[in-house]
Amino acid sequence: MSTTITVNGVVHKVDADPSTPLLWVLRDHLGMTGTKYGCGVAQCGACTVQIDGVAARSCQAPLEALAGVKITTIEGLSADGNHPLQTAWVDLNVPQCGYCQAGVLMAASALLKDNPHPTDADIDAAVTNICRCGSYVRIRAGIHAAAKALHAQHKV
Amino acid sequence: MNAISKLDRRGFLISALAVGGGLSLGVIPTGAQALGKDGEPCEFCPWITIAPDDTVTVQVPTPEIGNGAMTQCAMTVAEELNCAWPTIHAEFASTNRNFQQQNVYANGPGPIYGFFAGRSTNAGRLKPLLQAGASARERLKTAAAQAWKVPVSEVVAKDSVLTHAPTGRTLRYGQVAARAAAVVLDKEPAPKPRSEWTLLGRAAPGKLNNAAIVRGQTQYGMDVRLPNMLYAALMQSPVHGGKLKSYDFEAIRRMPGVHSVVVVDPSEPRVKLPFDSPLPMSTSTAQSAVAVLADHYWQARKALEALPVVWDDGEGARWKSTEQLQDAALAVCESPGKVMLTRGDGAGPLTSGEGRLVEASYLTPYCEHAAIEPLNGTALVTADRVDLWHPSQQSQQAFCVAVEESGVDPKNVYVHQTFVGGGFGRRVFGNDVRMVVAVAKKVPGRPVHVIWSREEVMRQGRYRPMEAAKLSARLDAQGMPVVLRARAAGNGHSLTGLQDSVYAGGAIPNVQMETAVMPIHILTGPYRGPSYNTNAFFAESFIDECAHAANIDPLEYRLKLLAAWPDPHWAKCLKEAATQSGWGQPLPRGQGRGIAISNWSGGGKPNAGTTVAAVARVEVTPAGVLTVHQVDLAVDPGGVVNQDAVRAMMEGGVIFGVNMTLNEGLTVKDGRIVESNFHEYPMVRVAETPTIRIHFGAVSNGERFSEVGEAPVGPVGPAIVNAIFAATGKRIRQTPLRKQDLSWA
Numbered sequence: 097m098s099t100t101i102t103v104n105g106v107v108h109k110v111d112a113d114p115s116t117p118l119l120w121v122l123r124d125h126l127g128m129t130g131t132k133y134g135c136g137v138a139q140c141g142a143c144t145v146q147i148d149g150v151a152a153r154s155c156q157a158p159l160e161a162l163a164g165v166k167i168t169t170i171e172g173l174s175a176d177g178n179h180p181l182q183t184a185w186v187d188l189n190v191p192q193c194g195y196c197q198a199g200v201l202m203a204a205s206a207l208l209k210d211n212p213h214p215t216d217a218d219i220d221a222a223v224t225n226i227c228r229c230g231s232y233v234r235i236r237a238g239i240h241a242a243a244k245a246l247h248a249q250h251k252v
Numbered sequence: 253m254n255a256i257s258k259l260d261r262r263g264f265l266i267s268a269l270a271v272g273g274g275l276s277l278g279v280i281p282t283g284a285q286a287l288g289k290d291g292e293p294c295e296f297c298p299w300i301t302i303a304p305d306d307t308v309t310v311q312v313p314t315p316e317i318g319n320g321a322m323t324q325c326a327m328t329v330a331e332e333l334n335c336a337w338p339t340i341h342a343e344f345a346s347t348n349r350n351f352q353q354q355n356v357y358a359n360g361p362g363p364i365y366g367f368f369a370g371r372s373t374n375a376g377r378l379k380p381l382l383q384a385g386a387s388a389r390e391r392l393k394t395a396a397a398q399a400w401k402v403p404v405s406e407v408v409a410k411d412s413v414l415t416h417a418p419t420g421r422t423l424r425y426g427q428v429a430a431r432a433a434a435v436v437l438d439k440e441p442a443p444k445p446r447s448e449w450t451l452l453g454r455a456a457p458g459k460l461n462n463a464a465i466v467r468g469q470t471q472y473g474m475d476v477r478l479p480n481m482l483y484a485a486l487m488q489s490p491v492h493g494g495k496l497k498s499y500d501f502e503a504i505r506r507m508p509g510v511h512s513v514v515v516v517d518p519s520e521p522r523v524k525l526p527f528d529s530p531l532p533m534s535t536s537t538a539q540s541a542v543a544v545l546a547d548h549y550w551q552a553r554k555a556l557e558a559l560p561v562v563w564d565d566g567e568g569a570r571w572k573s574t575e576q577l578q579d580a581a582l583a584v585c586e587s588p589g590k591v592m593l594t595r596g597d598g599a600g601p602l603t604s605g606e607g608r609l610v611e612a613s614y615l616t617p618y619c620e621h622a623a624i625e626p627l628n629g630t631a632l633v634t635a636d637r638v639d640l641w642h643p644s645q646q647s648q649q650a651f652c653v654a655v656e657e658s659g660v661d662p663k664n665v666y667v668h669q670t671f672v673g674g675g676f677g678r679r680v681f682g683n684d685v686r687m688v689v690a691v692a693k694k695v696p697g698r699p700v701h702v703i704w705s706r707e708e709v710m711r712q713g714r715y716r717p718m719e720a721a722k723l724s725a726r727l728d729a730q731g732m733p734v735v736l737r738a739r740a741a742g743n744g745h746s747l748t749g750l751q752d753s754v755y756a757g758g759a760i761p762n763v764q765m766e767t768a769v770m771p772i773h774i775l776t777g778p779y780r781g782p783s784y785n786t787n788a789f790f791a792e793s794f795i796d797e798c799a800h801a802a803n804i805d806p807l808e809y810r811l812k813l814l815a816a817w818p819d820p821h822w823a824k825c826l827k828e829a830a831t832q833s834g835w836g837q838p839l840p841r842g843q844g845r846g847i848a849i850s851n852w853s854g855g856g857k858p859n860a861g862t863t864v865a866a867v868a869r870v871e872v873t874p875a876g877v878l879t880v881h882q883v884d885l886a887v888d889p890g891g892v893v894n895q896d897a898v899r900a901m902m903e904g905g906v907i908f909g910v911n912m913t914l915n916e917g918l919t920v921k922d923g924r925i926v927e928s929n930f931h932e933y934p935m936v937r938v939a940e941t942p943t944i945r946i947h948f949g950a951v952s953n954g955e956r957f958s959e960v961g962e963a964p965v966g967p968v969g970p971a972i973v974n975a976i977f978a979a980t981g982k983r984i985r986q987t988p989l990r991k992q993d994l995s996w997a
């Protein structure tokens with residue numbers, strides 16, 4: 097049984113049980129391993145992607161629910177790894193092991209799209225990912241830095 | 253392998269051979285690779301190759317678990333090589349080559365034991381890498397001098413360019429690499445003195461792999477993809493040490509994608525390692541297990557969930573509850589244990605001394621590492637070769653375990669180290685490698701990717717041990733301790749953090765420390781700051797209790813204790829953290845500050861290890877809701893080679909310490925671990941992150957560059973409970989704090 101889904105603008109036909117979570121479809125069927133497994137129960141956010149622009153935990157999204165939606169993964173966040181968040185992450189040396197960061201970036205980029213000037217409280221509410229390495233101080237700083245950079249871009 | 257080159261007299265190999273390893277995917281044949289032919293990189297020594305396009309590749313034995321060890325090794329080489337930073341790349345050194353070429357990587361001064369583990373700045377690593385960089389640089393200069401027919405003293409090497417100073421002629425490193433790699437120097441250059449370093453201690457580059465991380469391109473163990481690969485979902489005996497009784501494959505045989513069921517039997521005979529392992533192999537023992545193999549992981553996992561399995565729980569099932577374990581441990585502390593340390597009249601009666609007797613018992617629980625990348629690994633085993641792709645924290649241990657579990661000739665065992673999604677000690681001992689190879693060898697010729705579900709990771713840990721301790725002190729008339737007695741009990745613990753504390757090391761004249769190991773089946777292992785993470789909590793809570801009994805400010809009390817300590821930077825750390833935190837300034841009701849100090853890996857000696865002092869500011873509502881507002885941490889690791897990297901480790905270490913103290917603690921029921929996932933084992937997130945301020949004002953700039961990852965985990969917890977005491981008058985002697993009653997008023 098095959099299902100058609102759109103990931104980063106590309107249409108894929110996937111042969112998998114309709115109940116298979118998007119997380120495993122991406123990783124095992126489409127070979128897109130940037131989206132990570134951390135818990136499988138909507139807790140950690142390592143699997144965060146965007147579904148129609150909204151941050152979503154892909155371990156909770158069954159394949160059968162995804163026809164007709166637009167999925168964006170870390171691989172599709174920017175053309176050259178130059179999204180302001182990615183730049184800020186490198187500049188501020190945000191990642192430690194890095195395993196959680198794709199999910200964090202997808203949550204943070206969804207936040208910035210809706211809210212170009214997030215407060216600390218906005219970040220607290222929107223970025224609920226677990227980073228066991230404890231990079232939270234820099235995650236917060238990185239989001240603020242990216243918001244500033246975006247603002248400067250728009251002014252130009 | 254037929255062409256192992258000779259080691260030169262200083263152990264730096266001039267080799268025409270590159271043995272596959274590092275990150276490369278696919279099966280890499282071993283064989284000779286000609287020097288510099290067809291644009292290939294030229295090998296200067298096992299650590300360094302330089303390509304015609306100037307790319308410098310450094311072979312790094314330390315896995316990259318998030319602490320920047322990989323980048324640090326490259327930075328150390330660059331200090332002497334004088335190459336442009338953007339030309340630097342790093343790969344993981346081959347443990348196979350290390351085996352075949354007699355410890356070609358693990359031959360530095362210092363213990364071989366941890367050489368392939370996560371450290372990067374100890375002398376045993378800095379020295380060989382600085383030397384390798386210096387040697388390669390001089391050989392590049394010599395090659396350029398030969399090309400120009402000028403004295404080598406007239407050649408300058410900088411930013412990957414060789415310049416003939418008198419004429420201004422230039423050559424790039426890559427242009428002379430082939431010739432330089434063949435140069436044999438009459439005399440090895442001495443690396444420059446530390447005072448002349450331009451990169452180490454001065455620059456603070458970010459991790460080399462950041463750009464790949466933010467694109468989702470980093471290959472962790474979980475991301476290994478090989479042709480024809482099977483996925484395996486693993487389940488080990490829910491009670492550690494139990495045995496598989498039966499399972500019913502027929503019940504799942506026809507589920508989609510299912511390939512087979514594989515059993516791991518720890519009692520199956522295994523071959524002995526054909527060489528002396530530099531590492532303890534007993535830590536990697538297999539557990540009785542069953543694994544379902546399928547075309548995709550989700551299929552394997554669903555089928556495993558549906559598989560009827562019966563276990564014989566064994567001995568461990570006698571522990572009915574956490575309380576039963578805790579009570580037993582506390583009871584053990586009431587009788588003498590094995591004496592580990594006696595100083596002065598530490599064994600004498602606690603009745604001497606004019607001041608008060610202070611006594612308190614403490615308890616810390618089993619904790620799980622919970623690295624965000626679940627345990628996993630991929631192996632392809634055939635009759636005469638093993639390839640293992642693994643997120644190991646100790647790739648030499650991984651190599652040894654893969655050899656032992658497969659029985660294959662070590663010459664034909666290849667560990668392909670991947671990036672690691674967090675270690676914290678969990679991936680050091682190689683039991684994960686053992687299980688991966690044990691499963692894969694049952695399906696020879698097919699790569700098998702074995703994955704622990706989060707639930708399996710949580711219940712099959714090698715946990716931070718549960719530990720109980722009873723501390724007693726007799727104070728003198730001024731309130732200072734004259735006798736300190738400590739007794740600890742648990743399984744898998746040591747007295748690190750107590751035995752090597754400044755209090756045992758001379759600050760208190762009479763000390764005795766005892767320990768008792770209880771026969772508990774729950775498996776334990778190193779967890780960020782092994783034993784130190786618990787014992788520093790005991791020691792620094794207890795000293796606070798003594799200060800309170802003496803009616804002396806806790807900062808002042810510690811400074812008094814440290815007055816005669818020959819390393820003044822301990823007191824400096826305390827003062828720095830205190831001053832920066834606003835120590836002594838009034839706070840609203842319900843808030844308080846607490847202080848603590850500890851040292852990781854200094855062995856109780858002055859000017860050794862990493863000293864850290866922390867001040868926590870907390871708020872407790874009358875109903876008992878705790879908020880940690882701020883942590884100020886002052887650190888002295890001796891010297892600092894990359895301040896931003898140290899800062900990152902401190903920030904993360906504070907979070908780790910906060911989480912361990914507030915949230916972490918496993919519960920036991922009928923010998924099984926109850927918690928399954930993060931909803932039952934909560935983690936601090938951005939919203940609960942306190943303001944964290946790291947202070948470098950107490951850095952001694954001493955000889956050593958001590959490891960920094962573990963240290964911050966020590967003082968944070970006791971600083972928090974001491975702050976709770978300051979805020980509420982309530983002394984909490986047990987973690988996790990979320991399960992304690994903090995209400996007051």
Ligand code: FES
Nearest residue numbers: 134135136141155
């Ligand atoms: S894997 Fe989906 S939230 Fe953790």
Ligand code: FES
Nearest residue numbers: 193194227228229
């Ligand atoms: S960087 Fe390691 S879990 Fe976030």
